[in-house]
Amino acid sequence: MIELNNLCKTYEIGDDTVRALDHASLCIEDGEFVSIIGPSGSGKSTLMNVIGCLDVADEGTYLLDGMPIEEFSDDELARIRNEKIGFVFQNFNLLSKLSAQENIELPLVYQQIPKQERKRRVDEALDRVALRKRKNHRPMELSGGQQQRVAIARALVTKPSLILADEPTGNLDSKTGDEIMTLFHELHDQGNTIVLITHDEKVADQAERKIRILDGKVFDA
Amino acid sequence: MVFQSVKMAMDSIMSNKMRSFLTMLGMIIGVMSLVVLVSIVNGATKSVTDSIANIGTNMLSVSIMDDKDAPLSMDEVEELTEYESVKNTASFSTGNATAKHERNSESITLYGTTGSYYEIKGLSLLNGRFLKNADVDSSTFVAVLNQTAAEELFGQTHIVGETVSLNGYHFTVIGVLEEEESTTGNSSERLEAYIPFTALSKISGSGRNVSSFYVTSADEDSMDAVENEITKFLYLRFSYDSDAFSVTNSSTIMETMSSVNDTMKWMLGGIAAISLLVGGIGIMNIMLVSVTEITREIGIRKAIGARKKTILLQFLIEALLVSIIGCLIGIVLSALTVFGVNSLIDSVSASMSLDVVLVAIGFSVFIGTVFGIYPAYKAADKPPIEALRYMR
Ligand SMILES: Nc1ncnc2c1ncn2[C@@H]1O[C@H](COP(=O)(O)OP(=O)(O)OP(=O)(O)O)[C@@H](O)[C@H]1O
Ligand SMILES: [Mg+2]
Numbered sequence: 055m056i057e058l059n060n061l062c063k064t065y066e067i068g069d070d071t072v073r074a075l076d077h078a079s080l081c082i083e084d085g086e087f088v089s090i091i092g093p094s095g096s097g098k099s100t101l102m103n104v105i106g107c108l109d110v111a112d113e114g115t116y117l118l119d120g121m122p123i124e125e126f127s128d129d130e131l132a133r134i135r136n137e138k139i140g141f142v143f144q145n146f147n148l149l150s151k152l153s154a155q156e157n158i159e160l161p162l163v164y165q166q167i168p169k170q171e172r173k174r175r176v177d178e179a180l181d182r183v184a185l186r187k188r189k190n191h192r193p194m195e196l197s198g199g200q201q202q203r204v205a206i207a208r209a210l211v212t213k214p215s216l217i218l219a220d221e222p223t224g225n226l227d228s229k230t231g232d233e234i235m236t237l238f239h240e241l242h243d244q245g246n247t248i249v250l251i252t253h254d255e256k257v258a259d260q261a262e263r264k265i266r267i268l269d270g271k272v273f274d275a
Numbered sequence: 276m277v278f279q280s281v282k283m284a285m286d287s288i289m290s291n292k293m294r295s296f297l298t299m300l301g302m303i304i305g306v307m308s309l310v311v312l313v314s315i316v317n318g319a320t321k322s323v324t325d326s327i328a329n330i331g332t333n334m335l336s337v338s339i340m341d342d343k344d345a346p347l348s349m350d351e352v353e354e355l356t357e358y359e360s361v362k363n364t365a366s367f368s369t370g371n372a373t374a375k376h377e378r379n380s381e382s383i384t385l386y387g388t389t390g391s392y393y394e395i396k397g398l399s400l401l402n403g404r405f406l407k408n409a410d411v412d413s414s415t416f417v418a419v420l421n422q423t424a425a426e427e428l429f430g431q432t433h434i435v436g437e438t439v440s441l442n443g444y445h446f447t448v449i450g451v452l453e454e455e456e457s458t459t460g461n462s463s464e465r466l467e468a469y470i471p472f473t474a475l476s477k478i479s480g481s482g483r484n485v486s487s488f489y490v491t492s493a494d495e496d497s498m499d500a501v502e503n504e505i506t507k508f509l510y511l512r513f514s515y516d517s518d519a520f521s522v523t524n525s526s527t528i529m530e531t532m533s534s535v536n537d538t539m540k541w542m543l544g545g546i547a548a549i550s551l552l553v554g555g556i557g558i559m560n561i562m563l564v565s566v567t568e569i570t571r572e573i574g575i576r577k578a579i580g581a582r583k584k585t586i587l588l589q590f591l592i593e594a595l596l597v598s599i600i601g602c603l604i605g606i607v608l609s610a611l612t613v614f615g616v617n618s619l620i621d622s623v624s625a626s627m628s629l630d631v632v633l634v635a636i637g638f639s640v641f642i643g644t645v646f647g648i649y650p651a652y653k654a655a656d657k658p659p660i661e662a663l664r665y666m667r
Contacts, residue, residue: 108578108660129582135659136580147575147663151290161579163279208579 056082056105056216056249061114063100063270074100075111076270082249084215087242089261090251097270098251099220105249106139106218107131119215136164140209142219146201148193154204155180155189161212179207183237199230206237216247223257235260280585284593295597297561302601302643303608305554306635309547310609310627315616316543318625320536333362333495334395334525335502337509338487341519346484347512349389349411349472355490358504360497365392366472366485374466375440376428383424383466385441387475395489401425403435403450406471414473418446422454424466441468444478498526544631551635555642562646567665570654574662577655586655587648594647598640605639606632 063075074097082088092098103109104116107123116123118134126134141147148157158179162172180186183203193201202222209217219238223231235257242248242262250261258264264275288295339347352366367388374383386392393405401422410417418439425432425448428439432451439446446468476483492501506522513519562569573586609632613625654662 103660106578108663109658129584132577132580132582135578141578143663147571147578149572149575151287156286160576163283164576164580164582164585166279212580 055084055117055119056080056247057115057117058105058272059115059117061101061104061111061116063097063104063109063111063113073097073270075104077114078267078270078272079114080265080272082247084247085242085245087238087248087262088250088265089258089263090249090265090267091253091255091258091275092267093253096267098253098267100270101267101272102218102220102249102251105216106141107135108141136161137212138215140212140214140217142202142205142209142217142222144221144224146193146198146205146225148201148204148208150193153190153192154185154196154207157193157204158208158211161208165212175211176207179211182210182240183207197230199226199233202226202230202234203237206234210241210246214246216249217241219248219250221251221253223252223254231257277588280588280592283589284596287589287593288597291565294561294565298558298597298643298647299601299604301554301557301561302598302639303554303605305547305551305639305642306602306605307609307612308550309544309635309638310606310631311612311616311625312543312547313540313631314609314613314625314627316536316540317628317631318617320533320540321626322624323532323536333492333498335490335492335498335505336487336523336525337490337505337520338523339485339509339513339520341513341516342484342486343513343516343519345513346482346486347488349483349485351512352485352488353389355505355508358501360492360500360504361490362493363391363395363491364488365389365395366488367392368472368475368481368485368487370475370479370481372442372468372478374424374428374468376437379428381424381427381466383441383468385475386467386469387472388469389472392469392489395491399453401432401451401453403448405450406469411471411473414471414477416444416446416474417449417470419450419452419469420448421452421465421467423464424468425451427466439468441470442478446470446474495526498524548638551638551642554639555646558643559646559649562650566650566654569650570657570662570665573651573654574657574659574665577659578663583655587651590651590655591644591648594644595640597647598643599636601643602636602639605635 058078058080061075061078062073065072065074078101090098090101100109104111107118110124118138123131149160152160155176158176159172162175177186180189183206185200185203185207188196188200193204196204206222223234226234238248238250239260250257252258266273266275349366352364355361355364365388367386370385370387372383372385374381388406389411390406390408398405403419405419406417418441420428420439422432425434429437434448434451437448439448473483490501490505492498502522502524509520509522510517576586610627613627616625657665
């Protein structure tokens with residue numbers, strides 16, 4: 055469960071102060087499929103980075119499954135990201151020097167899971183995203199949609215309680231985007247909590263619950 | 276965790292072939308220039324000190340420049356052995372002559388000396404005997420040839436009892452010297468004949484005055500005492516004029532030479548260290564060029580849950596592996612180069628010293644590791660979101 059309470063995050067650029075998060079409060083239950091929608095620059099990515107423990111807010115509190123995130127050290131946060139959260143980024147963020155399979159394996163390596171077990175789970179994840187045939191390809195040798203599927207496989211290989219996706223369809227054509235969305239629906243049906251960020255109303259409408267963000271302020275729509 | 280990091284580091288080296296190669300190249304050039312240059316200087320130093328050591332470190336060489344109309348006699352030189360610390364003395368003079376045997380005619384260097392010369396110079400005989408004091412006293416026309424002279428004139432070395440003509444005077448050959456093995460490789464091609472001091476003064480008409488002689492001490496420790504006594508004796512003998520004679524100590528020559536060589540070594544070592552540094556800067560450049568890539572990579576790794584320690588360990592191992600492999604290649608290539616130089620150029624006998632190899636390894640592994648780990652260290656210190664967003 056995610057509980058955000060009056061989160062604030064400001065960026066000072068020269069004389070300008072940008073309120074990327076302005077007293078944002080939000081509660082997401084386990085197993086929910088939530089979409090966060092807002093125009094460009096409204097603070098969607100900032101919110102997701104905070105939820106994903108990649109970034110910390112300046113003010114406010116964040117409880118993830120009851121744990122006060124502000125109080126954890128870097129390494130503890132790394133462990134939380136590794137075990138509880140799966141990320142899907144707009145620009146995929148795959149390691150270009152590794153094959154699809156190795157990319158997917160990486161979070162398991164950091165969990166120090168034995169090789170046999172890793173291989174089994176990577177194959178399982180590859181099957182989920184229907185990419186088994188491409189497992190030895192490097193990201194460069196894959197299409198955008200395929201790269202995003204590798205990223206999704208990497209996000210779900212650890213069986214995280216929360217999948218965070220920042221505009222996962224933003225760089226894809228509508229047909230490929232639909233395929234990716236189908237995948238998220240399947241993941242949701244299997245009980246995953248999904249937070250999906252988008253600026254596309256049609257994508258946002260597919261979620262159980264839609265949250266709007268504007269100038270760093272969060273509204274339940 | 277270490278094993279995983281090693282594997283990741285290996286993967287990273289393999290997938291960044293160009294970067295790893297260029298880094299290693301920096302190492303290789305640095306290590307090679309240091310090791311090869313210092314080895315060559317070491318070799319030169321060794322051959323110089325060896326040839327000086329051959330002369331003997333407990334020997335003084337005296338020459339009289341101005342005899343003040345009261346020249347030194349052989350007997351006076353011999354009487355110097357009465358000093359307790361003086362072991363031996365040998366007057367000598369040199370001259371050139373034409374040596375003939377049957378149809379062979381060669382120019383030869385003559386050494387007119389006494390029996391103790393043999394021991395002082397540490398010579399060794401192939402055949403026959405060396406000069407004896409009786410030969411000197413009665414100025415017999417006997418000669419000891421060096422190996423080159425024997426071979427050039429007689430075509431062989433079993434020539435004791437044969438006659439050789441030196442400037443027309445007939446000398447009986449009483450011995451043949453063994454060729455000194457030379458450390459520099461080019462053994463002396465000179466023809467040499469050793470004849471009694473008195474015989475040389477007879478055939479050259481130069482009189483029996485001594486203008487140069489050798490003195491040896493009982494051991495190396497008494498060298499200074501001998502030098503002082505001889506200098507004092509000559510000072511008194513030649514009207515208190517210290518410019519009339521010179522006393523040269525072979526260990527002084529050795530010291531001077533080795534200090535020159537030390538300077539050379541430091542200089543070349545310095546040059547080589549600079550090239551090592553330049554190699555290091557090359558490595559740093561390569562690393563800085565890939566800093567964006569490294570930072571993004573680290574951002575991704577951190578996002579999916581790598582701890583800082585794990586990341587740093589991976590990059591540390593990668594840097595160490597690359598440096599050590601580069602170093603080893605550099606050392607193997609240096610050894611080959613040193614070997615090649617030795618076999619191609621006769622006068623050089625370079626020798627690799629462990630010290631230099633260790634310094635080279637230490638220095639380049641240090642540079643490679645520091646420069647290799649620095650960008651990773653910076654990146655791993657950033658919050659993951661900043662590393663992910665990193666652009667130059
Ligand atoms: N590192 C940063 N430094 C300065 N300002 C930032 C930084 N990150 C975000 N901002 C500012 O914070 C605001 C919110 O940014 P954010 O990336 O969250 O927007 P977004 O809703 O994800 O937009 P988009 O749909 O274009 O991705 C923007 O005005 C942006 O300029
Ligand atoms: Mg964004």
